[in-house]
Amino acid sequence: MDGAIELLSEHRCYDGAQRYYRHASREIGLPMRFSAFVPAQALGGKPAPALLCLPGLTCTEETFMIKAGAQRFAAREGLVLIAPDTSPRGAGIEGETASWDFGAGAGFYLDASEPPWSRHYRMESYLIHELLPLAIDLLRVDRERIGITGHSMGGHGALVLAMRHPGVFRSLSAFAPIAAPTQCPWGRKAFSGYLGGDETRWQDHDASILMARQDAAPFPSGILVDQGLADQFLEEQLKPDLLESACAKAGQPLTLRRHAGYDHGYFFITSFIDDHITHHITQLGRNA
Numbered sequence: 047m048d049g050a051i052e053l054l055s056e057h058r059c060y061d062g063a064q065r066y067y068r069h070a071s072r073e074i075g076l077p078m079r080f081s082a083f084v085p086a087q088a089l090g091g092k093p094a095p096a097l098l099c100l101p102g103l104t105c106t107e108e109t110f111m112i113k114a115g116a117q118r119f120a121a122r123e124g125l126v127l128i129a130p131d132t133s134p135r136g137a138g139i140e141g142e143t144a145s146w147d148f149g150a151g152a153g154f155y156l157d158a159s160e161p162p163w164s165r166h167y168r169m170e171s172y173l174i175h176e177l178l179p180l181a182i183d184l185l186r187v188d189r190e191r192i193g194i195t196g197h198s199m200g201g202h203g204a205l206v207l208a209m210r211h212p213g214v215f216r217s218l219s220a221f222a223p224i225a226a227p228t229q230c231p232w233g234r235k236a237f238s239g240y241l242g243g244d245e246t247r248w249q250d251h252d253a254s255i256l257m258a259r260q261d262a263a264p265f266p267s268g269i270l271v272d273q274g275l276a277d278q279f280l281e282e283q284l285k286p287d288l289l290e291s292a293c294a295k296a297g298q299p300l301t302l303r304r305h306a307g308y309d310h311g312y313f314f315i316t317s318f319i320d321d322h323i324t325h326h327i328t329q330l331g332r333n334a
């Protein structure tokens with residue numbers, strides 16, 4: 047695979063550009079798609095701050111861009127938005143599309159160690175070592191001003207990747223993250239399939255465990271997490287209280303906002319996305 051990047055479509059959006067790309071991924075070994083919103087300030091100008099937005103189970107590179115309503119606020123702040131797909135597609139693995147919470151659409155933003163998944167399911171390496179460098183070059187992203195956020199499985203990805211790759215991301219937030227995946231059915235199913243039966247190896251991909259291990263706050267300016275209290279997955283799958291305890295142990299400032307009446311879906315995300323854009327641009331710094 048030669049890594050050629052194909053612009054699939056481009057749409058004018060708040061004076062910037064909403065784009066969809068496909069490229070031959072070196073890390074995944076298959077074609078991958080991603081989307082990017084490039085604000086007007088970044089179209090011809092100097093390097094811009096960027097936010098990597100990780101979608102949740104069953105989503106694609108399109109979901110966040112068409113449902114979160116983030117472009118209006120990113121345009122205001124001159125912030126590039128980048129959204130990947132949630133897994134490789136078409137790996138040809140038996141059972142890959144058999145369930146919605148494992149396999150296609152459910153890559154959990156990690157590198158699988160277990161065959162047959164280990165050959166293509168390498169979302170962590172893909173994001174850190176391929177998509178981000180590609181975005182820095184292609185979209186003129188300032189490598190010193192990249193933040194990360196995500197929803198549900200993507201919230202897990204944001205929290206875990208931010209801690210596993212210190213210095214790559216300068217700001218962090220999440221919507222209804224899977225905050226303790228070693229202790230919930232979604233996480234246990236994914237980790238046993240992708241990482242195998244040795245649960246000690248799962249701990250390196252659990253945000254609450256990683257946070258509790260920190261000697262000092264990895265994000266001293268604070269992490270923002272929003273959680274709906276009418277979220278149908280809250281008790282069984284998400285467990286934000288465990289992240290809250292881990293942050294307290296690590297001395298990590300955390301703003302965990304619990305919102306009465308909001309469920310797990312994108313109406314919840316779009317209600318609070320402006321606060322997340324403001325959180326990130328405040329920590330990343332606006333272009334002068």
Ligand SMILES: N[C@@H](CCC(=O)N[C@@H](CSC=O)C(=O)NCC(=O)O)C(=O)O
Pocket residue numbers: 101102103104105109113146197198199200310311312
């Ligand atoms: N098909 C499932 C529901 C799947 C779902 O709710 N996916 C969420 C993310 S859940 C955690 O990662 C999502 O973002 N869906 C896309 C959307 O447009 O809402 C079921 O049957 O329960």
